[in-house]
Every structure is written in C-alpha cells, then in structure tokens.
Amino acid sequence: MGRSVYTVPDEPVRTRLDVFLSSRHPEITRSRIKKLIESGHVLVNGSPCKPGILLQAGWEVRIGVPEPEPSAVEPENIPLSILFEDSSLIVIDKQPHMVMHPSPGHSSKTLVNALLYHCSDLSGIGGVTRPGIVHRLDRGTSGVLVSAKNDLTHVSLSKQFREHTVDRVYIAGVRGNIRRNTGRIEKPLGRHRKDRKKIAVIEGGRRAVTGFRVLARRSGISLLELTPATGRTHQLRVHLASVGHPILADSIYGGGIRSIHMKDPAALTLLKALKRPALHAFKLGFTHPLTGARMTFESPLPDDLSPLFAWIRGEE
Secondary structure, three states: OEEEEEEOOOOOOOOEHHHHHHHHOOOOOHHHHHHHHHOOOEEEOOEEOOOOOEOOOOOEEEEEEOOOEOOOOOOOOOOOOEEEEOOOEEEEEEOOOOOOOOEOOEOOOOHHHHHHHHOOOOOEEOOEOOOEEOOOOOOOOEEEEEEEOEHHHHHHHHHHHHOOOOEEEEEEEEEOOOOOOEEEEEOOEEEOOOOOOOEEEOOOOEOOEEEEEEEEEEOOEEEEEEEEOOOOOOHHHHHHHHOOOOEOOOHHHOOOHHHOOOOOHHHHHHHHOOOOOOEEEEEEEEEOOOOOOEEEEEOOOOOOOHHHHHHHOOOO
16 A cells, blocks of 8 residues: 655654554554554664664654555455445445344344445555444444445544543433433443353443433333433443333343333334333434544434334324
8 A cells, every 4th residue: 555664753752653653644543553563564774673762863753555455354245324425434324134243143134244345445454445434333223324435534533432422312211211301321231141242240240331311201201312422332221221121122131022011002013012121322422533533423213212202292
C-alpha cells in the first residue's frame, strides 16, 4: 500500500520504534504496527529490529505496508438497507435475524458476507480486505450499525466507542410496569459461570451502565428508551432482566412470551407474533473520522415491532 522513510529527529530522545511509527501513522493500529515490525516490513538503518528498540537521533526508519490479504470469507449478494455510504464508512439498517460474523453454525449469509460483496472499495482492516465492524448488534436486534472501510476510520470509530462519545438510543418493550420514569442500571457483566454462551451480572465483571426512560406503560408492559453508556455483550438484555423487566420475547434471559399472562386478546396476538427480542437500535450518532462532522442516523421501527409498540402507546 505504500512505503515511507523517516529520519529520527533530535527530540524526543530515545523513543521506542513502535511508538515512533504509531505517531506518524495514526491510521494503523498499534498492534498492526507491531506485526509489521516483527514480520520485517520495518527497517532501522537497513536492518530489521524489535518493536521496543530505542531510536537515536539521525537513524533512518523505513516502513512498507503491504497490500491487504484477501478475506477468507466469501462475498455474498445479500440485500442491505443502506442509510449512508462514502469512501470511509457505511451505515446500514440491520434487519433482524442477521448474524454479524461467520461462526460455527453460521458460515454464510452474515453481515460480513454481505458487506464484502457490496463494498468494492475496502482498503483493508489490519492487513486483510474486510469490513471493520466496530460494534455489534445481536442476531435478533434490528437497527442502525456502522462499519469502517479502512484502518483510519476503524481506529477513529473504535476510539469513539471506547471513549463513550458515540450516541446510541434503543427502543425496547419489556415485561412489567417500571415504576420510575427514568433511571440507571449499573451492574458489572461477565460470562455466565455455568453457561458460557450467556452473560450474567457477576462480581468483578466488566463495568456496564444503561440509562432508561419510560415512554409508555400498558397492561403490565413498558416501552423504554435505552441509552447504554457502555457496550458489553448482551448488556441491555441482561441489565433489564436483572431488575425484573426482561425484554419481551427474549427467552434466553427470561422474557419468553409464555411467561406473560394477559387477558387482552389484541395484545396476546401481537406478543405471540414476535419471533425475536423486542429490541431495536433506533439512533446512532458519531463524528466522521475524515470530515469531523457530527452525524446522526435513525432507523424507523421495523414491521414486526411497530404494531406492538404502537399498542403499548395506545395508538392502535
């Protein structure tokens, strides 16, 4: 992809090689810089070196970044609902039931397969031609999602998510009437000690914070606006279940429809029609890595959730 040559300046004195290169190539992750050094793509005074070598003034540093390797994942012509796209990133409205990455049991028809087919201008993430997915939506969750097309964008978006400067708003239907109109759930999360496929509230787990606001209540069901301050796996689903208000139709974390007793036939019909958790990523806001512009995208409620949410609001 390119070759650069640098002469080490007088200041700062005795800087590590990997730190030196990271400061000059912010579009490349520190781990990628380390791999390039270890694989011989970086020469100091004409010789390979270790990432931690301390540079001296006047030394010559050469770095060559190879073309990205082809992805092992096969591109697939899967329709995507695209909200925005440019040479740096793509924002999509993810449909429910779509898996993010290929995995055992889901080797095809994933979002990555679809993006590889659609995005012909990928310049490589970490040395591989692939989309840079910086956040995830569970298989059953619909809504707004952003993916990077190059290392620079991937590094910037990852930093924004890590530093919690991204605005995220979800809409969810949950079991029970939540008493407080607004609140905050802060409970540490980690892998379930007995079922490793599940997440649980555990002492010593990773910090997780979820804000909520009640939009409507009706017949033992609440409609919530959720604003996660952190992005842990299954965070919203586990946090809500932990306070006794699991997301509707989330049978894994206690929101199974069979557990709801309701006399209203219209509500029962709507609930029985749900084939996935009643959770939708409604809004996503971030700063564009190249232009610096603040961008916000919204996804309208999908057809399978809209009738139920309208019923909770009393709009049917």
